[in-house]
Amino acid sequence: xxxxxxxxxxxxxxxxxxxxxxxxxxxxxxxxxxxxxxxxxxxxxxxxxxxxxxxxxxxxxxxxxxxxxxxxxxxxxxxxxxxxxxxxxxxxxxxxxxxxxxxxxxxxxxxxxxxxxxxxxxxxxxxxxxxxxxxxxxxxxxxxxxxxxxxxxxxxxxxxxxxxxxxxxxxxxxxxxxxxxxxxxxxxxxxxxxxxxxxxxxxxxxxxxxxxxxxxxxxxxxxxxxxxxxxxxxxxxxxxxxxxxxxxxxxxxxxxxxxxxxxxxxxxxxxxxxxxxxxxxxxxxxxxxxxxxxxxxxxxxxxxxxxxxxxxxxxxxxxxxxxxxxxxxxxxxxxxxxxxxxxxxxxxxx
Amino acid sequence: xxxxxxxxxxxxxxxxxxxxxxxxxxxxxxxxxxxxxxxxxxxxxxxxxxxxxxxxxxxxxxxxxxxxxxxxxxxxxxxxxxxxxxxxxxxxxxxxxxxxxxxxxxxxxxxxxxxxxxxxxxxxxxxxxxxxxxxxxxxxxxxxxxxxxxxxxxxxxxxxxxxxxxxxxxxxxxxxxxxxxxxxxxxxxxxxxxxxxxxxxxxxxxxxxxxxxxxxxxxxxxxxxxxxxxxxxxxxxxxxxxxxxxxxxxxxxxxxxxxxxxxxxxxxxxxxxxxxxxxxxxxxxxxxxxxxxxxxxxxxxxxxxxxxxxxxxxxxxxxxxxxxxxxxxxxxxxxxxxxxxxxxxxxxxx
DNA sequence: CTGAAAGCGCTTACAG
DNA sequence: CTGAAAGCGCTTACAG
Numbered sequence: 001x002x003x004x005x006x007x008x009x010x011x012x013x014x015x016x017x018x019x020x021x022x023x024x025x026x027x028x029x030x031x032x033x034x035x036x037x038x039x040x041x042x043x044x045x046x047x048x049x050x051x052x053x054x055x056x057x058x059x060x061x062x063x064x065x066x067x068x069x070x071x072x073x074x075x076x077x078x079x080x081x082x083x084x085x086x087x088x089x090x091x092x093x094x095x096x097x098x099x100x101x102x103x104x105x106x107x108x109x110x111x112x113x114x115x116x117x118x119x120x121x122x123x124x125x126x127x128x129x130x131x132x133x134x135x136x137x138x139x140x141x142x143x144x145x146x147x148x149x150x151x152x153x154x155x156x157x158x159x160x161x162x163x164x165x166x167x168x169x170x171x172x173x174x175x176x177x178x179x180x181x182x183x184x185x186x187x188x189x190x191x192x193x194x195x196x197x198x199x200x201x202x203x204x205x206x207x208x209x210x211x212x213x214x215x216x217x218x219x220x221x222x223x224x225x226x227x228x229x230x231x232x233x234x235x236x237x238x239x240x241x242x243x244x245x246x247x248x249x250x251x252x253x254x255x256x257x258x259x260x261x262x263x264x265x266x267x268x269x270x271x272x273x274x275x276x277x278x279x280x281x282x283x284x285x286x287x288x289x290x291x292x293x294x295x296x297x298x299x300x301x302x303x304x305x306x307x308x309x310x311x312x313x314x315x316x317x318x319x320x321x322x323x324x325x326x327x328x329x330x331x332x333x334x335x336x337x338x339x340x341x342x343x344x345x346x347x348x349x350x
Numbered sequence: 351x352x353x354x355x356x357x358x359x360x361x362x363x364x365x366x367x368x369x370x371x372x373x374x375x376x377x378x379x380x381x382x383x384x385x386x387x388x389x390x391x392x393x394x395x396x397x398x399x400x401x402x403x404x405x406x407x408x409x410x411x412x413x414x415x416x417x418x419x420x421x422x423x424x425x426x427x428x429x430x431x432x433x434x435x436x437x438x439x440x441x442x443x444x445x446x447x448x449x450x451x452x453x454x455x456x457x458x459x460x461x462x463x464x465x466x467x468x469x470x471x472x473x474x475x476x477x478x479x480x481x482x483x484x485x486x487x488x489x490x491x492x493x494x495x496x497x498x499x500x501x502x503x504x505x506x507x508x509x510x511x512x513x514x515x516x517x518x519x520x521x522x523x524x525x526x527x528x529x530x531x532x533x534x535x536x537x538x539x540x541x542x543x544x545x546x547x548x549x550x551x552x553x554x555x556x557x558x559x560x561x562x563x564x565x566x567x568x569x570x571x572x573x574x575x576x577x578x579x580x581x582x583x584x585x586x587x588x589x590x591x592x593x594x595x596x597x598x599x600x601x602x603x604x605x606x607x608x609x610x611x612x613x614x615x616x617x618x619x620x621x622x623x624x625x626x627x628x629x630x631x632x633x634x635x636x637x638x639x640x641x642x643x644x645x646x647x648x649x650x651x652x653x654x655x656x657x658x659x660x661x662x663x664x665x666x667x668x669x670x671x672x673x674x675x676x677x678x679x680x681x682x683x684x685x686x687x688x689x690x691x692x693x694x695x696x697x698x699x700x
Numbered sequence: 701c702t703g704a705a706a707g708c709g710c711t712t713a714c715a716g
Numbered sequence: 717c718t719g720a721a722a723g724c725g726c727t728t729a730c731a732g
Contacts, residue, residue, distance in 0.1 A: 017725065017726060018725080018726095026703085027703040027704075028725095028726085029702075029703055029704080029727080029728085030701095030703070031726095032726065033727095035726090035727095036727080040702080041701075042702090045702080059474065059477075059478050060478065060725085061480060061724095061725060061726075062480065063412070063479070063724090063726090064413075064708095064724070064726040064727090065727075067707085067708040067724090067725075067727080068708050069708095069726075069727050069728085071413060073479055081431070081436065081440055082434045082641065084431070084432045084434075086431065090458060105456065105457065105479075106458070107453075107454075108440060124409065128409050129421070129423055129455075130411060130412065130413045236641070266645070268645070268646075268647055272646040294586075294619075295615055295616070295618070295619040296619040296623045297615075297618055297622055364709095366708095366709055367710060376718080376719085377718065377720075378710085378711095378719080379719055380717095380718065380719070381710095382711055382712090385711095386711080388711095390718080411710075413708090413709085414708070414710040414724095415711075416710085417708090417711080417723085418712065418723075418724050419711050419724095
């Protein structure tokens with residue numbers, strides 16, 4: 001294999017800062033300052049340089065900038081791509097960066113199995129590529145790992161309640177409240193034996209918060225005896241088996257509060273296959289309020305956690321950190337129940 | 351705003367090629383050659399350098415490499431993030447790159463509206479960041495734009511049948527055959543008045559190929575008089591209105607062949623809301639065979655176009671181009687019908 | 701407020 | 717097969 005360099009076409013094809021400086025009749029350093037909106041540039045000089053940049057359609061190269069300064073690129077790490085909820089977060093991030101020089105680049109942990117391994121490999125790849133900062137969504141790692149990472153570069157975490165001193169910011173939906181709202185909503189509609197289909201392994205703080213909220217609200221509303229948490233991994237087959245077992249038992253729940261809309265859709269599917277009616281035989285509630293909840297065949301009641309707002313806020317906070325903030329900030333969005341037929345008012349039993 | 355540089359922590363913290371060279375007792379150039387697997391390095395030297403890299407846990411910085419050579423980063427551009435089909439393509443790309451030094455970075459065109467504007471802005475952002483090559487999925491742009499782009503950097507396009515000389519490679523599902531298979535399948539199950547719910551605006555070659563396949567097969571199977579193509583944009587409301595109109599007309603179709611699973615789910619929703627049974631009143635077929643087709647509430651028959659294979663192949667071809675190939679290659683995957691209840695055998699009519 | 705020079709961490713001819 | 721030196725396109729002290 002030859003060592004040709006077809007990647008970069010004829011060199012000199014791309015305009016550099018040097019040519020802009022020459023065209024504007026100023027120094028290279030002056031152009032650099034205009035580029036970075038740095039102080040110490042007169043309006044006249046700025047105008048001249050801007051005009052030359054426009055005229056030559058100059059675009060700075062991120063990798064050259066990254067050699068000493070910033071790349072104006074931030075990395076987004078998603079836990080998976082199949083949940084349309086993440087698209088909402090992504091739009092929020094993009095909206096926040098729209099009028100800045102920053103650009104978001106995504107990486108996704110698709111490989112199942114050794115999740116920690118995969119995500120740390122991806123994180124290192126992002127650091128190798130000089131990301132100015134990282135937004136990690138729904139991390140499946142120890143808080144200590146995030147703390148260490150936050151010491152290396154600006155970091156904002158979405159979906160992680162445990163804090164790491166000043167090492168990173170967090171942006172969350174109030175998961176404990178979200179779970180409480182679900183229990184209240186279901187109780188209000190006449191359901192009492194409410195089971196929770198949670199996620200395993202359950203080491204994430206989001207999972208813990210939702211389980212706590214569920215337990216507390218069940219107890220406070222006098223249904224402590226009906227508390228029933230079952231767990232499944234995200235794998236489809238595992239969800240199906242778990243739901244089927246739950247619905248086949250002698251003491252079938254009235255309602256299932258599912259970890260995610262995706263799990264709830266599977267629950268609807270299994271219940272349907274078992275010949276059960278929703279919500280007459282069993283009510284189903286999801287989390288995320290994804291676009292598929294509205295489909296008539298799902299009509300899934302769900303908790304809206306404003307993904308777009310989460311993304312927007314995370315991106316803003318990250319840029320602040322890149323700009324020098326060193327103390328942690330934490331942002332929490334209130335969740336909201338969106339009622340739909342899958343958990344509608346219970347008919348009087350015969 | 352001060353000009354501090356919190357992005358890069360204490361400098362010197364990261365190991366450089368120079369320190370590796372020193373540790374191994376060789377020149378910097380030698381280390382670079384080992385890094386690039388370039389020729390002209392003895393096994394002994396290679397082993398020494400590898401050991402030092404390991405010992406110091408050295409990792410090359412992509413932006414420094416990009417200054418003269420490659421960044422070992424390829425850009426993936428998706429038309430949207432809400433379709434789980436793209437997750438399949440992504441896994442394929444990742445699988446292909448797994449044992450290479452390359453890393454994929456994603457960008458997504460979320461902003462609706464001026465689609466061309468958005469995607470070209472994203473493409474420029476990727477070029478600014480020195481991507482070694484680009485994979486563009488389902489581009490909404492003129493072939494000429496792709497041809498120009500292919501002249502600037504290695505390019506593979508997924509979902510584009512029009513070719514651009516040697517400027518870029520294409521990877522496709524055989525969309526014309528896919529559409530034919532759907533018509534054959536539906537006819538075989540007793541449906542004849544088969545409408546096609548296509549995408550507007552219909553300037554993409556994929557759309558054209560599917561429409562051609564649909565028309566030809568309808569004619570060849572003697573149902574030319576029943577040809578009926580309606581179009582909707584991806585916007586949910588538009589799909590709903592279009593499907594409702596189609597199903598309310600005086601001459602209701604027996605079956606609807608939908609542009610995408612996502613559209614098919616909407617079609618199922620609308621039909622359900624109208625009190626129609628599927629497939630008794632109207633059969634529905636989708637395209638992409640996404641994970642949601644299997645849910646009992648959808649049971650959506652669909653065309654599988656092997657997203658993972660498309661992604662795998664595209665990534666391989668892109669790496670070949672980066673390595674110097676200058677002639678175009680074109681790869682086509684055969685589609686496959688996955689039968690499900692939404693288009694099951696038609697019951698004899700009363 | 702402005703500019704000349706050094707340097708970021710690699711790769712690339714080129715000389716030995 | 718190996719290495720010393722130049723250079724990629726920016727930013728950053730530093731001097732004026």
